[in-house]
Each structure stands twice: as C-alpha cells, then as structure tokens.
Amino acid sequence: MAAFGTEFMPKMALARFENNKWSDAELVSSDSISMHPAAHVLHYSSTCFEGLKAFRHEDGSVHVFRMDQNIKRLAQSSRFLYLPEIDEVQVAKMIVDSVAQFATEVPVPPGSMYLRPTHIGTEAAVGKAAAPSDTSMLFVLLSPVGDYFTGGAKALRLLLDETGMRCAPHMGMIKSGGNYASALGPITKAKAEVQADQVLFCPNGDVQETGAANFLLIDGNEILTKGLDSSFLHGVTRSSILTLAADMGMTVTERDLTVAELIERAAKPEVEAVLSGTAAVLTSVGTFIHKDKEYKVGTGKPGPIADKLRQALNDIQWGKAEDKHNWLTKIV
Structure with a gap:
C-alpha cells in the first residue's frame, strides 16, 4: 500500500456553485481540476475540507462512518469562510455515489477508504x-x-508550546488548509530541535490541540479533554471516543487543563495521553517536552485504555460490534 493519502481512485464527484446555484454533481477524472489562476482559493485561502472513512465488513457490505457529522462540519466551515452555502443532501449523495462506484476497491480491515470532501472558492x-x-x-x-x-x-x-496557537482563535472550529499551514513552522522546528513528533499548542498554559489532532488525557477511570469552544477543531473522532468512554462507565470531563496539571498528572504510572483523529483513531503519547525537560507520560508506552477505546471504535467501524449510536451509513 502506498503512503497514506497518496493513492486515489480515478474518478471523483464534483459540483460547482455558479450563478447562485449548485450544478448537478458529475463523476469526473480525479487527476486534475480546472480553475483560473486568479481563483480566490489560490490567493485568499477560501478552502475547507473533511476527512472520513468507508469500511468493509466481513459480509462484504461497505459502510461510511459518521458521514452526517462530517457534512455538518463542512457546512459550518463553509459558512465561517463565507463560501457559498453547501447543499448537505447533495454532498451526502456525492459521498454515497462515489463510494458505491468504487465499493469493490474499499480495502478489508485494517484498511479503509479515506474520503476527502473539499470546498474551494473559485471566483477569479x-x-x-x-x-x-x-x-x-x-x-x-x-x-x-x-x-x-x-x-x-x-x-x-x-x-x-505555551507561546503560540495552532491558528487564529476565531478560525479554530474551521477545518481549513490555512490552519494546518500556520502550524507547520512550529512543528518543523520542534522536530528538528527536540525530535518531537508533534506540538501540543498550549497558549498561556491552556492545553488545546496539536497541529492535526485533538488531545485527551486518561487518568484511571477518567478521560479528560478541553471543553469545546471556538479556538480549536471539534473532532468527530474525539466525540466518538468520549461517547464510547462514557458507555464503558468512564468519567468524561471536558474542562480547561493547564500545562502544570498535565505535567503533574503525567508522573502517575496509570496515566495515558492520546491524540485522536480520523487517520489513526487514537495515538499514544509517551513523552512531554517542556522548557528543555522531558517528562515520561505514565509508563512511556502505549497504554491499555487507549488500546481498548481504539479497538471499541474499530469494532463498530468494521462491523464486529453493535452500532448502538447509528454511526454507520450502509452504502452497498
């Protein structure tokens, strides 16, 4: 399998908003798009996108995970960027029709089909x-x-990193390319200088998110993460993991968390820290680096509760556990 996100199906669904209305969606070649060099997106970053997945079950059926939530967030991002209002029903049909077209290409577990709906401003x-x-x-x-x-x-x-933010605070809820670009400098610098894999942005000590994932702390039976506000991305995987944690009887706490509290809790052997996102579901954190000092998180290795939560979500996605929350949309 090629590197994540570098191999694409030959066709994609595409619609245009012109003359105050959306065109019918078409299935077109996915190797290029045509737009004017003065297109708004190329100069003023009017772009937003989503990341979601389709999964193949043992009976051969194919299901998309939490499509409704991703479409709602795409609609929200589009509104916040003052892009034309999307037609949520049309976007759902574009996703369903695209996956149906290439249903036979959806990999078996642990693989999946990654879907990237993208909305860009094209006015020249x-x-x-x-x-x-x-x-x-x-x-x-x-x-x-x-x-x-x-x-x-x-x-x-x-x-x-207590000195900066991933993006401008009023842009945090938008899944926009510019937000990822603004985090690139600090991440690249951290990789080179302290061999960090990622940066956890904690402006003025307030623990928020990394460059591409939400952050959660697991302390015994409690899972703790920052409460939702406009400064950071409201992850669909984050929401799903918190729901499953509550289902398992864990205490879910959404509140502000300081760097000082984070470092203090990290010293406990049972503590785990994780990043949540579509690609990996949950990725464990073994080391915090702060002011030239390194702090081991718990045992410093991937922890059992992170594994349990990841497996619980994977089992629903792969059809091995009951979909109690109606998160799956059956395509074929």
Whole structure:
C-alpha cells in the first residue's frame, strides 16, 4: 500500500456553485481540476475540507462512518469562510455515489477508504482580499489506505508550546488548509530541535490541540479533554471516543487543563495521553517536552485504555460490534 493519502481512485464527484446555484454533481477524472489562476482559493485561502472513512465488513457490505457529522462540519466551515452555502443532501449523495462506484476497491480491515470532501472558492478576482468568493467548487476524493500502525504503534514525543496557537482563535472550529499551514513552522522546528513528533499548542498554559489532532488525557477511570469552544477543531473522532468512554462507565470531563496539571498528572504510572483523529483513531503519547525537560507520560508506552477505546471504535467501524449510536451509513 502506498503512503497514506497518496493513492486515489480515478474518478471523483464534483459540483460547482455558479450563478447562485449548485450544478448537478458529475463523476469526473480525479487527476486534475480546472480553475483560473486568479481563483480566490489560490490567493485568499477560501478552502475547507473533511476527512472520513468507508469500511468493509466481513459480509462484504461497505459502510461510511459518521458521514452526517462530517457534512455538518463542512457546512459550518463553509459558512465561517463565507463560501457559498453547501447543499448537505447533495454532498451526502456525492459521498454515497462515489463510494458505491468504487465499493469493490474499499480495502478489508485494517484498511479503509479515506474520503476527502473539499470546498474551494473559485471566483477569479484578486481584488477580493477582503470579500468572499461568489463561486466555488466542491469535490470528493477517494483514497484507499492501509493500517496506520504498520510496523507497530509507538508512543509519540510531544512538545508543549505555551507561546503560540495552532491558528487564529476565531478560525479554530474551521477545518481549513490555512490552519494546518500556520502550524507547520512550529512543528518543523520542534522536530528538528527536540525530535518531537508533534506540538501540543498550549497558549498561556491552556492545553488545546496539536497541529492535526485533538488531545485527551486518561487518568484511571477518567478521560479528560478541553471543553469545546471556538479556538480549536471539534473532532468527530474525539466525540466518538468520549461517547464510547462514557458507555464503558468512564468519567468524561471536558474542562480547561493547564500545562502544570498535565505535567503533574503525567508522573502517575496509570496515566495515558492520546491524540485522536480520523487517520489513526487514537495515538499514544509517551513523552512531554517542556522548557528543555522531558517528562515520561505514565509508563512511556502505549497504554491499555487507549488500546481498548481504539479497538471499541474499530469494532463498530468494521462491523464486529453493535452500532448502538447509528454511526454507520450502509452504502452497498
């Protein structure tokens, strides 16, 4: 299997918003798109996207996980970027039709089909630095992916950065390319200087998120994470894990968490720290790096509760456990 997200199905669903209405979606070649070099997205970053997956079950059926939540978030991102309002029913049909078209290509577990709905501003107007794009394009890319943990899961090294944020606070809830770009500098620097795998952004000591994932702390029977606000991304995987944790009888706490409390709790042997996201579900953190000191998190290795929660979510996605929360949409 190629590197995650580098292999694509030959066709994708695409619709355009022009003359104040959406065109019918078409299945077009996925190797290129046509737009003017002055397109709004290329100059003023009017872009948002989603990441979700389709899974093959043992009976051969194919199901998409929490599609409704990802479409709602795409609609929210589009509104916050003042892109044309998406048609949520149309986007759902584009996703369903695309997956149905390539259902035979959906890998068996632990692989899946990664789906990338993307909405971009296309108006050719470099004078619109302070105005939204009146036209746009929405497409759905499909990428077959393998096991994220090929070669075995390892606990990550995380730099705790109290000086900056992943993105501007009012942009935090938007899944936009610009937010990932703004985190690249600190992440690249942390990799080079302290061999960190990621940066956990903690402006003024407030533990928020990493460059591409939400952060959760597991302390015995409690799972703790920052309460939702507009400063960071409201992850669908985060929400799913918290729901499953509650189902297992764990205490779910959503509140502000300081760097000082994080480091203090990390010294306890039973503590686990994890990052949540679509690609890996949960990735364990073994080391915090803060002010040139390293702190082992719990045992410093992937922990049993993280494994249990990841397996519980995977089992639902792969059809090995009951879908009590109606998270799956059957495609074929």
